[in-house]
Amino acid sequence: MGEPNTKNALIESAIRIFQQKGFQMTRVSDIVSDAGVSQGTFYNYFRSKEEVFREICNDFIDQVQKKFIERTEHMFDGDTSAEVVGNVHQVVRDLFKIYHDNLDVAELLFREGIGNGGIFKEIYEGMLAIFLELIEEQVQKAVHRGFIHIEDAQIGSVFLFGLFERSLLYFMLIQKTADLDKLERVMVEFILKGLSFDYNFKI
Amino acid sequence: MGEPNTKNALIESAIRIFQQKGFQMTRVSDIVSDAGVSQGTFYNYFRSKEEVFREICNDFIDQVQKKFIERTEHMFDGDTSAEVVGNVHQVVRDLFKIYHDNLDVAELLFREGIGNGGIFKEIYEGMLAIFLELIEEQVQKAVHRGFIHIEDAQIGSVFLFGLFERSLLYFMLIQKTADLDKLERVMVEFILKGLSFDYNFKI
Amino acid sequence: MGEPNTKNALIESAIRIFQQKGFQMTRVSDIVSDAGVSQGTFYNYFRSKEEVFREICNDFIDQVQKKFIERTEHMFDGDTSAEVVGNVHQVVRDLFKIYHDNLDVAELLFREGIGNGGIFKEIYEGMLAIFLELIEEQVQKAVHRGFIHIEDAQIGSVFLFGLFERSLLYFMLIQKTADLDKLERVMVEFILKGLSFDYNFKI
Amino acid sequence: MGEPNTKNALIESAIRIFQQKGFQMTRVSDIVSDAGVSQGTFYNYFRSKEEVFREICNDFIDQVQKKFIERTEHMFDGDTSAEVVGNVHQVVRDLFKIYHDNLDVAELLFREGIGNGGIFKEIYEGMLAIFLELIEEQVQKAVHRGFIHIEDAQIGSVFLFGLFERSLLYFMLIQKTADLDKLERVMVEFILKGLSFDYNFKI
DNA sequence: AATGAATGAGAATTCATTCAT
DNA sequence: CATGAATGAATTCTCATTCAT
Structure with a gap:
């Protein structure tokens, strides 16, 4: 529950922040705080910052x-x-x-x-x-x-x-x-x- | 084209390494070791890594x-x-x-x-x-x-x-x-x- | 020797993984996946990773x-x-x-x-x-x-x-x-x- | 200057803290604060915590x-x-x-x-x-x-x-x-x- | 000008543990 | 009892930059 939502939220936040700050300047903490989840949750869905980007x-x-x-x-x-x-x-x-x-x-x-x-x-x-x-x-x-x-x-x-x-x-x-x-x-x-x-x- | 001085050496090294690794992945240490000078010397010529790039x-x-x-x-x-x-x-x-x-x-x-x-x-x-x-x-x-x-x-x-x-x-x-x-x-x-x-x- | 219940499965898995990887390098996730139960189940039987080890x-x-x-x-x-x-x-x-x-x-x-x-x-x-x-x-x-x-x-x-x-x-x-x-x-x-x-x- | 001193200080601190807390429980921060140097300095001398231990x-x-x-x-x-x-x-x-x-x-x-x-x-x-x-x-x-x-x-x-x-x-x-x-x-x-x-x- | 040891803020990533379902 | 998504504290390691010599 919340499973696909969380992942989608993370992807949407990632797109938004990557776009604003660029890949290198984007912090995982930016993405998760934008998505409203905790730092660790990110790593339940993606192995790394690079992986979200690739995805x-x-x-x-x-x-x-x-x-x-x-x-x-x-x-x-x-x-x-x-x-x-x-x-x-x-x-x-x-x-x-x-x-x-x-x-x-x-x-x-x-x-x-x-x-x-x-x-x-x-x-x-x-x-x-x-x-x-x-x-x-x-x-x-x-x-x-x-x-x-x-x-x-x-x-x-x-x-x-x-x-x-x-x-x-x-x-x-x-x-x-x-x-x-x-x-x-x-x-x-x-x-x-x-x-x-x-x-x-x-x- | 200029005199083969330290600054030129740094610039040439910087171009080479930036080109190979990209700006973000290039370390100041890569540039200075390629140029054969010490870490500190870099900062006698440029205020920051960004500055060489801009220059x-x-x-x-x-x-x-x-x-x-x-x-x-x-x-x-x-x-x-x-x-x-x-x-x-x-x-x-x-x-x-x-x-x-x-x-x-x-x-x-x-x-x-x-x-x-x-x-x-x-x-x-x-x-x-x-x-x-x-x-x-x-x-x-x-x-x-x-x-x-x-x-x-x-x-x-x-x-x-x-x-x-x-x-x-x-x-x-x-x-x-x-x-x-x-x-x-x-x-x-x-x-x-x-x-x-x-x-x-x-x- | 005991009944093949969840707790025994966890203990047997724990012994196996601890032995392979050592206590510190063993993840609770390793144990539970070896035992075929979920992460949460572990904590129905043991208060902590240390506790299984002690037990x-x-x-x-x-x-x-x-x-x-x-x-x-x-x-x-x-x-x-x-x-x-x-x-x-x-x-x-x-x-x-x-x-x-x-x-x-x-x-x-x-x-x-x-x-x-x-x-x-x-x-x-x-x-x-x-x-x-x-x-x-x-x-x-x-x-x-x-x-x-x-x-x-x-x-x-x-x-x-x-x-x-x-x-x-x-x-x-x-x-x-x-x-x-x-x-x-x-x-x-x-x-x-x-x-x-x-x-x-x-x- | 300070070169071998710093390294020696780090080694001595490392021995002391490893002995007190064990390898796994020792934090690099414990070692450096005991040695009175900064976190980064540690990594000027050793590639990792494991390396000091091996050394x-x-x-x-x-x-x-x-x-x-x-x-x-x-x-x-x-x-x-x-x-x-x-x-x-x-x-x-x-x-x-x-x-x-x-x-x-x-x-x-x-x-x-x-x-x-x-x-x-x-x-x-x-x-x-x-x-x-x-x-x-x-x-x-x-x-x-x-x-x-x-x-x-x-x-x-x-x-x-x-x-x-x-x-x-x-x-x-x-x-x-x-x-x-x-x-x-x-x-x-x-x-x-x-x-x-x-x-x-x-x- | 040159050096290079020291710095320390900062980031990614891990994982034991919790808890609502 | 079982689940597994969510948590977040905790830690290692990086590296641009400084500065005393």
Whole structure:
């Protein structure tokens, strides 16, 4: 009783405090006092501070990955350029939403996942690998279907990822005032043009 | 480049160790033993561990910023599209070189600058602001000259920055095997097309 | 020997784990998980970890003491030297058996009883006192009957105890390969000669 | 400066406190406050509480071993029984002295060396092996020279060790009132008789 | 300038014990 | 009787920083 509640409370507090103070500066005592449980209770659920962090990140990545697959697999679907453009918009909008819905953990991962002496390097790089592969696959498909063109699909997918990730980091987490509709519009146009999209194709 | 004095030795050691272990995991004792001086000596030159880090980052940013200005201020110069394309290539190549020449500190800054509970958030965000402003300025100029187009120059400059930074992070620091000529080619094409560059303009 | 109830299970587990890990390194959680009951159940039977240990030791000492009295009180009985020698052999053999039958607790007590910051000093020293007194009594009796001789019976009984205890510790617990028949033979001879036994006496 | 003093102070305090409270119950804070230095200083000299203990024990064993070799190697020297008896007395007296001079560490080792979940089992057993070997060697030599007799020299040396160690433990550390002259006299007689010493031999 | 021993606040983690169910 | 989540005191060890020499 209280079992899953306590663990959830700890996870939620951990996310909140990690986000505020960063992993290294967060004390287990901060987490437990935020969660309203005792110091020892923490260790009934997690072996260490690092373990909560990993658990949070992995949960997030799993969940986002699943949604990401659902959304992106129809990214360049469509028989006419208008349909494709519509789908790309839809995908970008969906991804914004996923990101926005998980803003706290996303921030945590993007901020913390890189530094910290490489403790979480593997987590960030693992996530990067997963997403790059998924994006590349879609880009390849569209290249084969002939309505976009890029010399190297892997490079292209790194561009798309960088473009997307840094934009959201910048506009959602740093500036915190984002006109998401506009961002979506500008991004879709930039991407499609960058990928030499054929705005007049029809199968 | 400077005289091989104690302070330089400490800075070089600090860069090396920070890069290997990250800021938080680096011990002052690691730095001094790498530099071959005693623990106390460190504090004759720096008030704290944080101070060396700031000094390293700020030196890097100052230096890169200067080069960056030099290079980018002629980014979209030229009276014909061919000249502009040539200049863009030149700028991208130069930036690659700057990044490559400072790979150690660049990695340090990009890896550490974000996390760490916001200690260095300000450094990273300061740097981001500087570069975004410089890029935006160039983009604006080119938009006014009429041969590129983008709905919002700030958004565009974030795209360019993200594109560039994450690509170099990925190919230079993670994959570690980069065909820089190809990357340059693909990047320039992607950027110019993304910015609706008029490949046929002539003044 | 008892009913296979929870308390016995806990005691048996406690003996096993204490023996493996020592008192201090044994966790109550080790004991209960070995016994297959929950953490709380332990405290329905024992007030503390120390209490199980005391209970185990005291049970052992009581039981051994009883047997020890039975056996030793006829140690030097007999009207001829041959009878006495036979009885001494019998006693030594019996004591070996007691020790062997209780090897686990014996080890526990001899290993743990001394150290641990004196927590169990009293237990070990109490046991020592009991056995030394019993031995001394027998030695006195034999001295009075005139067929052994020793300047100080207390010192002699300490010798006998040390001789016996360390031998069994060494051969049973450290070397683990003991030719008990030989050990018995050598020990009886050593003891009797050491005590200036008159191999030719007859009443 | 202060360097060896601090370390020595810590070792002396450690011996004192370990002896009073036992290894497990001793806190590093007890040691440092007794030594009058700060908590951190302890860790400039020892990696852990265990390390001081090992260092203390090993120093003691090394030192005692050296003296023990010096003394025992002439244990059964002599051309007449009287000379041998004299030598045995001398050796026993010397060993009492070594033990007495190092009473604090001896107590520490004999009390703590055994228990503690086997952490220091190896230390105690290592020491035991060393001393048993040295004793056995002397016993063998005397057996070959023909004036003592024992069926098994190894068993005999375990007897001698047990006899000696437990006596000193009992009379010096537990009873704390020992008539050492008498103990020596009784012990030498017991040992020699136990070993079937030929009180009339002459070469 | 250089040294390096000393400092001590601070953090993570452990585990015997309690108690409401 | 049994349970097991919760507790929190207690302890070890770390490491940036100071300062007398």
